[in-house]
Amino acid sequence: MDSMTVPAITAVNDFVVKFANVNGSGSASANEMFARAIVRMGVPVSPRNIFPSNIQGMPTWYEVRVSEKGWLGRRGGCDLMVALNAQTWDADVAEIEPGGYLFYDSTRPLKGKLREDINVIGVPLTAICTREFTDPNQRRLFKNIMYVGALAGLLDMEFEVVEGLIAQQYRGKTQLIDGNRAAARIGYDHTRTHFAGKIGLKIRRSDAVGDRIVIDGNAAAGLGAVYGGATVAAWYPITPSTSVVEAFTTYCRKYRTCPESGAARYAIVQAEDELASIGMVLGASWNGARAFTATSGPGISLMQEFLGLSYFAEVPSVIIDVQRGGPSTGMPTKTQQSDLLLCAYASHGDTRHVLLFPEDPHECFTMTAQAFDLAERLQTPVFLMTDLDIGMNERLSQPFAWDDARAYDRGKVLTAEDLDAGKSFGRYEDVDGDGIPWRTIPGTHPAKGAFFTRGTSRNAQARYSELGEDYVYNMERLRTKFETAKTLVPPPVAQPALQPTRLGVIHFGSTSPAMAEALDILAADGIYLDALRVRAFPFNAEVEAFVDAHDFVFVVEQNESGQLRTLLVNECEFDPKKLVKVLHYDGSPITARFIAGAISEAMNSPRLRPLIPTKG
Template sequence: MKKTNDFVIRFANVNGTGSASANFLFAKSVFRMGIPISAKNIFPSNIQGLPTWYEVRVSEKGYLGRRSGIDLMVAVNPQSLEKDIASVKEGGVLLYDCTKPLYEHYLRPDIRFIGIPLMKLCNEAYTDPRQRQLFKNIIYVGALAELLGIEFNVLEDLLAEQFAGKEKLIPYNVQALQMGVDYVRENNLNIALNVERRDLIGDKILMEGNAACALGAIYGGATMAAWYPITPSTSVAQAFESYAEQLRIDPVTGQKKFAVLQAEDELAAMGMVIGAGWNGARSFTATSGPGVSLMNEFIGLSYFAEIPAVLIDVQRTGPSTGMPTRTQQSDLTEVAYASHGDTKHPVLIPSNPKECFEMTALSFDLAERLQTLVVVLIDLDLGMNDHVSEPLKWDDSRTYDRGKVLSADDLDRLEKWGRYLDVDGDGIPYRTLPGTHPQKGGYFTRGTSRDEYAKYTEDGKEYKKNMDRLLVKWETTKTLMPSAELYQSAYQSDTGLLFFGTTAYAATEAMERLEAEGGQLDAIRIKSFPFGPEVEDFIRQHKQIFVIEQNRDAQMRSLLINELDTNPAKLIPILNYDGMPITAANIVNLIQAHQPITS
């Protein structure tokens, strides 16, 4: 009995050996055959020589979360071989390089071993050591294609696209693929897993969240990016720069309609963003938890001096240096309340690349409208892994909301203007940009207390009035944030699931499984902070809510209790914080352990 389009394959490689592109070739070929996949890079904080894994879940049912239990292991790293063999699911298959025999004690009776002499084949075919290393990866992709039934021309097409401009490399790669195919055929190898063409992808794309955020910044009109390298956010700034080099060059002069600055540290990166925001340019930085820690002082300035800024936080496993190349949702309370004194910040929480794009573009409108820092909060899983997503779309009639900025004419018309005066009752004052008017609108921006006319003051009444106005602005913020997604048109249960970000993949799968066992559940996905009325209503309407998140301290639960005055007993934490993306099985087990859900 063959398992069709429903299995997990893991590649165990040595990092720095070119395995990433070969493994992606495999993943994309399954995607091209119309079947949903979910790919996870499990990589070390290292450049060369350490074990790295790539996991692909093939799921005809469209489950895009990680699933534990490896059906097929491609083990080409002797360093991790023993562990890799041990991690294969009972009844699974291990494909290994049989150039050298396996140690007896590695063998397991409950899994199948399929040996392909990868090193031997390479040594016979190639003389150049780098080629021997690179093509070994392509050979096993060819072997897998033959074993699983992946169409060879799909792989050929992908190689042609990959090497566009370097066409002479294509035949070598095709030849290596064919070597793998031939070996499987000649030795009559077969396994009980296969890939069959389906039409389940439609116009969907395969994209990393970081690149989608970068494109969102391009479309959202960001002109200044300041950043400091830190995994897993580095590729946001790099992708922004590379898209900008394509899309933001003056066609006549070749000059750039953007500025990207690699700062000396995260403090400076945020300082640059705030300087540019103060001066009316849409600007952003991308970082991860440790960087946010360093930016805290400036974040308070943005809040108190009311300066637009955008911060994209790609979360990794903390605290401290933690596990820099593993995922987590543990910066939530950090970004929500970043900095000293009474501060809070709008946070957008995308779940997929399409939302990364949309919410990043939106973040610039919100930052300028609200004159404050807006956070786009994603994680390593979303940022650095390829996700199947609805295509990104842009409405050409859309214009940017530049917020309440006074022109020279406005200033001439106004009798009196106060930088921190709440004219409209929404808590948002009018601002002016340097250089606007020769006599009017100049003011002093500061992190110290000031009155409504931007004059320095230590008068407690003036200070309090300003802090209270910021709360009015916070209420306005709530009306502008994207609403949570509800997974039902009417509530059907007194039990709910609540989750956000990448947890959505596993949580929706867990929900299906729990419901298949006869239970009935409602679900909500939080997309932003502060919470909208729909979140309050969901909590009110359910007796118990499982709050599923990827951190130890149940940070979303804390925010809900803190912001909505929710009875803590109603909110049951379901947590995963081992650095690996949460799985549906994990969620089901934890929920069942708490309370069996049956009809």
């Protein structure tokens, strides 16, 4: 260990480890194992992939935030850099916090002068692998598990936990288990021998994880679609949504294969493009199946015309939008919340759509399942607005649960018995006063209930009509239906400040963990904010009441233009001056440091300063 100009960082269960790897080198599963080992020791972590749009050879990073307190947002900065990529070496070394640690493969000696304010830990990974293994593949791949072992030794972790994970990952493959365990052990013993007591970072067993699970949002959404009763999925591959349908496929094979015949109780079609994906969803939903697609911003752009048809023809559809950086062709592997306006008002004509904003994988599961109920109840498109940060990163989440007494809400569908019993049927008639008409499924009845589905240009009985009054009747009914939607979508979650305050903050989706931490930081500085996490559009009465109850409300978003704020101003007619933008949009997940900094700064403006209570 080199001499230091600043004190070495010391921390227990509260630091950030960042891995700098080469894409395609097999490091991903080793890195995930490192994060999971910490979870197994009862310490919360939030890992994040920072990766290029590339298959092999480009730089990729994996950041693991360890937080006993359970902060799951990205912290920013790095206390221990595992620098294994020569391409990005300089930038990686520069990113280490003063007093932090650099871990590297010391097989080749370092060239040039390093920073003097960091601690250097060299382990000759390549040399050890060459010495210990003869197979060239093993020499290459075991390097990964070896650094996991080395880090475990360095951070004083329990080796048995790493062993257990290896056994689980390679279950049934004894040779792989033995090889990986041996490699991990060599790494572990090496750092225990050479660096014991020389590093200030430590993982100590805790019980802060509870019964939480680790899963990524896309897998959770795929599972939610299984539980929500989806039978038809049509999709087109696009980062970062691809793994939603991949997960749906895996879970369907497992849970939806007919035990008697081995046949599939689902149909998954990889379409030729997103236009076809959404077209298939509409065809299947029109025909009485629950259907969905998963895509990202560029896909939503292509689906616009069909989304309008879904809205006006009142055919249910569920669209999972895993948002990424805009514009349409940009930043496929970076996160943003920049599709709100695109989805809320998708298509030509006067359209408004239901959006759901999950905060984590748990809500990706529950809200995806709920989306099918809402889509059929409301006979309209429903968007699950998740993002890359939630979708493609493993996240500590509340365990899944399902109420077995719950029945799917299939909405207002007339059966053959209803029609035989003399129930009158006008496809677009508002018979119940909630704006939602009744529908029939094709093939239901030999003589009654058939209708011709069109976008508009029809009357309440679904007959062709170009009359202005028929059009207006329809639009007014759709407006009523949108009001009904407000009562059905998930309500916001309020987090009141510890002291009475005239300031509020609204946030949504993946901002949630960083927001919780930011509120904590701000409160420590004497800045108290009532927080409201919006979970759906249209905004229901509680959202309106929250804004009305505060003098100023910060709106924290991960996009450049303040899209949620635009929706709030547009739909609720709030005074725009009252809603203060806090915007983060560089493609990285928002941090508590950023939110707290931006809000603190805004508090210094003459407009807001009088609202801060003076201390003491």
